[in-house]
Amino acid sequence: AQSVTQLDSHVSVSEGTPVLLRCNYSSSYSPSLFWYVQHPNKGLQLLLKYTSAATLVKGINGFEAEFKKSETSFHLTKPSAHMSDAAEYFCVVWGTYKYIFGTGTRLKVLA
Amino acid sequence: DTGVSQNPRHKITKRGQNVTFRCDPISEHNRLYWYRQTLGQGPEFLTYFQNEAQLEKSRLLSDRFSAERPKGSFSTLEIQRTEQGDSAMYLCASSTRAGGDLQETQYFGPGTRLLVL
Numbered sequence: 381a382q383s384v385t386q387l388d389s390h391v392s393v394s395e396g397t398p399v400l401l402r403c404n405y406s407s408s409y410s411p412s413l414f415w416y417v418q419h420p421n422k423g424l425q426l427l428l429k430y431t432s433a434a435t436l437v438k439g440i441n442g443f444e445a446e447f448k449k450s451e452t453s454f455h456l457t458k459p460s461a462h463m464s465d466a467a468e469y470f471c472v473v474w475g476t477y478k479y480i481f482g483t484g485t486r487l488k489v490l491a
Numbered sequence: 492d493t494g495v496s497q498n499p500r501h502k503i504t505k506r507g508q509n510v511t512f513r514c515d516p517i518s519e520h521n522r523l524y525w526y527r528q529t530l531g532q533g534p535e536f537l538t539y540f541q542n543e544a545q546l547e548k549s550r551l552l553s554d555r556f557s558a559e560r561p562k563g564s565f566s567t568l569e570i571q572r573t574e575q576g577d578s579a580m581y582l583c584a585s586s587t588r589a590g591g592d593l594q595e596t597q598y599f600g601p602g603t604r605l606l607v608l
Contacts, residue, residue, distance in 0.1 A: 414596075416599075421601070422601060423494075423495065423582075423599040423600050423601045423602065424534075424582070424584075424599040425599075426596055426598075429596060470533050470534075475536075477539050477546065477547050478524065478536040478539060478547070479524075479526075479534070479536065479584075479597060480536070481526075481533030481534050481535070482533050483531070483532055483533050484531075484532070484533050
Protein backbone atom coordinates (compact mmCIF):
# COMPACT_ATOMS: atom_id res chain seq x y z
CA ALA A 381 0.00 0.00 0.00
CA GLN A 382 1.09 3.55 -0.69
CA SER A 383 1.66 6.11 2.05
CA VAL A 384 3.52 9.33 2.76
CA THR A 385 4.96 10.66 6.00
CA GLN A 386 5.60 14.34 6.50
CA LEU A 387 8.34 14.56 9.06
CA ASP A 388 7.55 18.00 10.47
CA SER A 389 4.14 19.26 11.47
CA HIS A 390 5.41 22.86 11.80
CA VAL A 391 8.33 24.67 10.18
CA SER A 392 9.32 28.28 10.85
CA VAL A 393 11.75 30.22 8.67
CA SER A 394 12.73 33.84 8.32
CA GLU A 395 11.80 35.69 5.18
CA GLY A 396 14.55 35.35 2.60
CA THR A 397 15.98 32.10 4.04
CA PRO A 398 15.67 28.64 2.48
CA VAL A 399 12.67 26.40 2.99
CA LEU A 400 12.85 22.62 3.45
CA LEU A 401 9.69 20.56 3.95
CA ARG A 402 10.38 16.85 4.33
CA CYS A 403 8.37 13.94 2.97
CA ASN A 404 9.11 10.22 2.91
CA TYR A 405 7.02 7.82 0.89
CA SER A 406 6.24 4.13 0.88
CA SER A 407 5.13 2.44 -2.30
CA SER A 408 5.13 -1.06 -3.72
CA TYR A 409 5.77 0.32 -7.22
CA SER A 410 7.24 3.41 -8.82
CA PRO A 411 5.18 6.18 -7.26
CA SER A 412 3.65 9.36 -8.55
CA LEU A 413 4.15 12.08 -5.98
CA PHE A 414 2.73 15.56 -5.58
CA TRP A 415 3.04 18.60 -3.38
CA TYR A 416 -0.05 20.74 -2.76
CA VAL A 417 -0.38 23.99 -0.83
CA GLN A 418 -3.46 25.09 1.10
CA HIS A 419 -3.91 28.73 2.02
CA PRO A 420 -6.61 29.61 4.57
CA ASN A 421 -10.09 29.60 3.06
CA LYS A 422 -8.73 28.55 -0.32
CA GLY A 423 -8.65 25.28 -2.18
CA LEU A 424 -5.66 23.00 -2.49
CA GLN A 425 -3.31 24.17 -5.22
CA LEU A 426 -0.83 21.94 -7.03
CA LEU A 427 2.78 23.04 -6.58
CA LEU A 428 4.48 20.26 -8.52
CA LYS A 429 4.33 16.58 -9.39
CA TYR A 430 6.73 13.72 -10.06
CA THR A 431 5.72 11.00 -12.48
CA SER A 432 8.95 9.07 -13.11
CA ALA A 433 10.50 11.54 -15.51
CA ALA A 434 13.24 13.88 -14.22
CA THR A 435 14.04 13.34 -10.55
CA LEU A 436 14.34 17.08 -9.91
CA VAL A 437 10.94 18.64 -10.40
CA LYS A 438 10.38 22.36 -10.67
CA GLY A 439 7.05 23.81 -9.64
CA ILE A 440 5.30 27.11 -9.29
CA ASN A 441 6.41 30.04 -7.15
CA GLY A 442 10.05 28.93 -7.07
CA PHE A 443 9.45 25.58 -5.36
CA GLU A 444 11.17 22.39 -6.40
CA ALA A 445 11.40 18.84 -5.13
CA GLU A 446 13.84 16.00 -5.66
CA PHE A 447 12.78 12.37 -5.90
CA LYS A 448 15.36 10.13 -4.19
CA LYS A 449 14.52 6.47 -4.56
CA SER A 450 17.40 5.30 -2.35
CA GLU A 451 16.09 7.43 0.50
CA THR A 452 12.38 7.08 -0.38
CA SER A 453 12.13 10.84 -0.04
CA PHE A 454 10.49 13.69 -1.93
CA HIS A 455 11.47 16.83 -0.03
CA LEU A 456 10.15 20.26 -1.06
CA THR A 457 12.57 23.19 -1.17
CA LYS A 458 12.65 26.86 -2.01
CA PRO A 459 15.80 28.99 -1.96
CA SER A 460 14.23 32.07 -0.42
CA ALA A 461 11.01 32.20 1.58
CA HIS A 462 8.44 34.92 1.02
CA MET A 463 5.74 36.00 3.42
CA SER A 464 3.12 34.77 0.98
CA ASP A 465 4.50 31.20 1.31
CA ALA A 466 2.97 30.87 4.77
CA ALA A 467 0.43 28.06 4.40
CA GLU A 468 -0.18 24.34 4.93
CA TYR A 469 1.72 22.02 2.60
CA PHE A 470 0.72 18.46 1.78
CA CYS A 471 2.79 15.69 0.28
CA VAL A 472 0.61 13.30 -1.72
CA VAL A 473 1.11 9.90 -3.33
CA TRP A 474 -1.10 8.52 -6.08
CA GLY A 475 -2.82 5.40 -4.75
CA THR A 476 -4.88 4.12 -7.70
CA TYR A 477 -7.97 6.26 -8.34
CA LYS A 478 -7.28 8.39 -5.30
CA TYR A 479 -4.77 10.63 -3.64
CA ILE A 480 -3.23 9.63 -0.31
CA PHE A 481 -2.26 12.69 1.69
CA GLY A 482 0.30 13.24 4.39
CA THR A 483 -0.73 14.96 7.59
CA GLY A 484 0.59 18.32 6.41
CA THR A 485 3.33 20.77 7.37
CA ARG A 486 2.38 24.25 8.45
CA LEU A 487 4.97 26.74 7.21
CA LYS A 488 5.37 29.96 9.14
CA VAL A 489 7.44 32.78 7.63
CA LEU A 490 8.85 35.32 10.05
CA ALA A 491 9.47 38.92 8.99
CA ASP B 492 -12.63 27.76 -16.84
CA THR B 493 -13.98 28.81 -13.47
CA GLY B 494 -12.46 25.99 -11.46
CA VAL B 495 -14.20 23.60 -9.11
CA SER B 496 -16.95 25.22 -7.07
CA GLN B 497 -18.63 23.97 -3.91
CA ASN B 498 -21.75 25.10 -2.12
CA PRO B 499 -22.38 26.00 0.55
CA ARG B 500 -19.00 27.13 1.83
CA HIS B 501 -20.10 26.80 5.43
CA LYS B 502 -22.86 24.80 7.08
CA ILE B 503 -23.86 24.68 10.73
CA THR B 504 -26.41 22.07 11.68
CA LYS B 505 -27.77 20.33 14.73
CA ARG B 506 -27.03 16.71 15.45
CA GLY B 507 -29.52 14.44 13.76
CA GLN B 508 -30.28 16.75 10.85
CA ASN B 509 -29.56 15.90 7.24
CA VAL B 510 -27.24 18.02 5.10
CA THR B 511 -26.44 18.08 1.42
CA PHE B 512 -23.42 19.58 -0.29
CA ARG B 513 -22.95 20.31 -3.97
CA CYS B 514 -19.86 20.20 -6.14
CA ASP B 515 -19.57 21.58 -9.66
CA PRO B 516 -16.42 20.26 -11.33
CA ILE B 517 -14.42 21.83 -14.11
CA SER B 518 -16.43 21.35 -17.27
CA GLU B 519 -15.40 18.34 -19.36
CA HIS B 520 -13.68 16.71 -16.37
CA ASN B 521 -15.12 13.22 -16.23
CA ARG B 522 -13.68 12.24 -12.84
CA LEU B 523 -14.93 13.61 -9.56
CA TYR B 524 -13.70 12.89 -6.04
CA TRP B 525 -14.87 13.64 -2.52
CA TYR B 526 -12.45 13.93 0.40
CA ARG B 527 -12.90 14.77 4.06
CA GLN B 528 -10.40 16.81 6.05
CA THR B 529 -10.52 17.06 9.83
CA LEU B 530 -8.57 19.59 11.86
CA GLY B 531 -4.84 19.00 11.77
CA GLN B 532 -5.08 16.15 9.27
CA GLY B 533 -4.64 15.70 5.57
CA PRO B 534 -7.66 15.05 3.39
CA GLU B 535 -8.95 11.46 3.31
CA PHE B 536 -10.57 9.88 0.30
CA LEU B 537 -14.31 9.23 0.51
CA THR B 538 -15.54 8.32 -2.97
CA TYR B 539 -14.88 8.64 -6.69
CA PHE B 540 -17.01 8.96 -9.82
CA GLN B 541 -16.16 8.44 -13.42
CA ASN B 542 -18.91 10.16 -15.34
CA GLU B 543 -22.08 9.14 -13.47
CA ALA B 544 -20.72 5.84 -12.17
CA GLN B 545 -19.55 5.65 -8.56
CA LEU B 546 -16.52 3.38 -8.88
CA GLU B 547 -15.00 3.35 -5.43
CA LYS B 548 -16.06 4.11 -1.88
CA SER B 549 -13.94 4.33 1.23
CA ARG B 550 -14.82 2.47 4.39
CA LEU B 551 -15.05 5.97 5.89
CA LEU B 552 -18.27 6.40 3.94
CA SER B 553 -20.79 4.92 6.35
CA ASP B 554 -24.35 4.15 5.32
CA ARG B 555 -25.37 7.60 6.52
CA PHE B 556 -23.40 9.07 3.62
CA SER B 557 -24.54 8.98 0.03
CA ALA B 558 -23.10 10.60 -3.06
CA GLU B 559 -24.54 11.00 -6.49
CA ARG B 560 -23.52 12.38 -9.84
CA PRO B 561 -26.73 11.97 -11.80
CA LYS B 562 -25.74 13.26 -15.23
CA GLY B 563 -22.00 13.04 -14.97
CA SER B 564 -21.72 16.74 -14.22
CA PHE B 565 -22.30 18.12 -10.72
CA SER B 566 -22.27 15.89 -7.67
CA THR B 567 -24.02 15.93 -4.30
CA LEU B 568 -22.90 14.48 -1.01
CA GLU B 569 -25.61 13.91 1.57
CA ILE B 570 -25.11 13.09 5.22
CA GLN B 571 -28.14 11.76 7.07
CA ARG B 572 -28.60 11.93 10.83
CA THR B 573 -25.46 14.02 11.29
CA GLU B 574 -23.20 13.35 14.27
CA GLN B 575 -20.67 15.64 15.90
CA GLY B 576 -17.90 13.46 14.48
CA ASP B 577 -19.01 14.49 10.99
CA SER B 578 -17.70 18.01 11.60
CA ALA B 579 -15.00 18.51 8.99
CA MET B 580 -14.10 20.18 5.72
CA TYR B 581 -15.55 18.31 2.74
CA LEU B 582 -13.46 18.75 -0.38
CA CYS B 583 -14.36 18.02 -3.96
CA ALA B 584 -11.86 17.53 -6.76
CA SER B 585 -12.13 16.85 -10.46
CA SER B 586 -9.76 15.58 -13.10
CA THR B 587 -9.45 14.18 -16.56
CA ARG B 588 -6.91 11.69 -17.73
CA ALA B 589 -4.87 13.46 -20.37
CA GLY B 590 -3.49 11.31 -23.15
CA GLY B 591 -0.33 9.57 -22.02
CA ASP B 592 -0.63 10.90 -18.47
CA LEU B 593 -0.74 7.85 -16.26
CA GLN B 594 -1.61 9.68 -13.10
CA GLU B 595 -3.85 12.64 -13.51
CA THR B 596 -3.78 15.91 -11.63
CA GLN B 597 -6.75 16.63 -9.40
CA TYR B 598 -8.12 20.16 -9.10
CA PHE B 599 -9.73 20.99 -5.80
CA GLY B 600 -12.61 23.21 -4.83
CA PRO B 601 -12.53 25.49 -1.76
CA GLY B 602 -14.44 23.01 0.36
CA THR B 603 -17.55 23.02 2.51
CA ARG B 604 -16.91 23.38 6.22
CA LEU B 605 -19.48 21.49 8.28
CA LEU B 606 -20.05 22.07 11.98
CA VAL B 607 -22.44 19.76 13.78
CA LEU B 608 -23.65 21.08 17.12
